[in-house]
Amino acid sequence: MSMTIKITTTGNSRSGTAKGSGKPYTMAEAYAHLPGVPFPQKFSYYCTQQSEVLPAGEYEADVILGIKDERITVEVDPRQARKLPSAAPARVSSAS
Numbered sequence: 044m045s046m047t048i049k050i051t052t053t054g055n056s057r058s059g060t061a062k063g064s065g066k067p068y069t070m071a072e073a074y075a076h077l078p079g080v081p082f083p084q085k086f087s088y089y090c091t092q093q094s095e096v097l098p099a100g101e102y103e104a105d106v107i108l109g110i111k112d113e114r115i116t117v118e119v120d121p122r123q124a125r126k127l128p129s130a131a132p133a134r135v136s137s138a139s
Contacts, residue, residue: 046106049076050121051083054099056090071096073121088121101127 056071069090074083090096102124109116 046108047103048106048119049127050074050102050104050119050124051076052097052099052102052121054096056093056096058093069093069096071121073097075119090122095122097121097124100129103127 050073052071052073056069058067058069060067069092070087071090072085072087074085076083102121104119104121104124107118107120109118
């Protein structure tokens with residue numbers, strides 16, 4: 044069974060240097076559309092480089108279930124997401 048989730052990316056990110064390792068990092072911003080939740084929920088995702096930040100838009104990402112330390116884990120990697128087609132703009136008709 045395959046599970047997916049819709050995410051909306053903003054294209055916004057912030058970069059810095061990790062205090063412990065001294066390695067550069069980038070955190071990107073997105074919103075998850077969760078079943079049963081009326082509004083998208085903001086989250087951040089890690090990128091190893093700036094080029095991994097997804098452009099603003101709507102995407103479909105796989106939900107990965109696993110077990111770690113005898114606990115169920117749920118993961119989504121937006122960097123592997125598929126771009127959803129843009130909705131066509133609504134047409135406005137003139138009343139006669």
